[in-house]
Amino acid sequence: MKIQNSILYGILAFSILSCDSVEDKKGRFLLKGNEKLEENDPRSAIQLYQEALELDSAYADAWFNKAVAHVQLNQFGQAISDFSQAIYYRPDYSQAHFQRGLSYLDNGEFYNARSDADWMKKNDPENWEGHFLAGLVAEKFEEFDDALLHFQKASELDPDNSDLLVNQATIHYYLKDFDKAKDLLIQAESINPFEPNLHNLRSMIAFDEGNYQEALDAVDKAISFNNRQAYFYNNKGLYLLYLGKNEEGIDLINQSIQMDENNPYAYRNKGIYYVLEGDKISALQFLDELYQDYPEMDLVEEYFEKAQEL
Structure with a gap:
């Protein structure tokens, strides 16, 4: 079994079009790339973002969106490089730090992910994403008490986010505290009953408790929400x-x-x-x-x- 440890919160950057200038042209390429990404065609999106970058190599939003497209292709090394370019041209780009941190996690670069989490906690302390990322890193290092603290802090900052409750439940699952995990999943379901990871984790708990049909029913529900x-x-x-x-x-x-x-x-x-x-x-x-x-x-x-x- 496997639990999803990181979630792509790909918030694409957009551009306001003006007259037929470089700004206008690069903005059109950005928007066309976004359309391709929404159509689940990340390769075409990358080409369009690259066109925008050829017009303006310092276009941080194009670097960011190009990185998101690479993430969709599981090309985490290239995504990290592009997120880093976005940060180079816009050092306070908090979302790029977050997404790069997630990509570092998926690429097995846990210490680099921790550095992005630390940057976010210092520079954007009221953003739940920094604490969420820190929790994911702690989870990778099996520092479960720290992971719980970070996920709980993230929940305080964003109490309507069901994912953060699911992540807390995941830690309790690792610790074999199934009752606490199930209580948290009930809370998460009251916020968002369509969260697939909630039902997947519920299936894993049922399996570990020997309830195989219940496990099957729960994972089928997860697949129905994300196939x-x-x-x-x-x-x-x-x-x-x-x-x-x-x-x-x-x-x-x-x-x-x-x-x-x-x-x-x-x-x-x-x-x-x-x-x-x-x-x-x-x-x-x-x-x-x-x-x-x-x-x-x-x-x-x-x-x-x-x-x-x-």
Whole structure:
């Protein structure tokens, strides 16, 4: 299983058009790029933002929006570079610091993400996003008490944000305090019942409590609200394995890998599938390496030992 640790809050910059000047032309490219991004065509958007930058290389909004498009393509290194350019030309660009911090997290650069969180807490202290980013970083370092404090501070600054409650619930899930996690999810649902991560986390709690059908129902609800998250399909595949629907399960796990090939939980689930199928060689192909690299991952040791016993 996998929990989404970072959320793209891509607030695109816009431009006011004037006469047919450089400002007008670059603004048109920016707006056309935004339209392509809204049409889920980030590659075309990048080309249009680049046209704007060729007219004005110091156009911070174009650098920012271009970075957002790279994030949509999971091109986090290029996104970080473009967010950095936006910050270079506009040092007080708080949203660029936030988005760059999220991209650093997704790129595994946790200390750099912490630097952006620290900048935001110092320079934009009333913005919940700085505390949210700091909480995400603390979560990556398994500093769970600090993560909770940051998420709670973010909630104080933005009490109607259901995501912040879900993140607090996630920390309590890690700490195996399922009752507290479920209470927070109820609060989050009262604010936004359509939040997919809420239902995904609820599914994971149900799975850990052995309620596999309940887990399946909850993750189906998550998928109905967002059908583009690879780890939702991976979690659903795992639940189907535990419900004895192996072929349906492996199809979804493979679909998840096609969507995101960097999720070790998906390869663990493939290993579980092959254990259930009695295929020792294939099972160990996945579980042996995971046992070496992620020995603390839930279910890895259990199914590695079962694979060896086949």
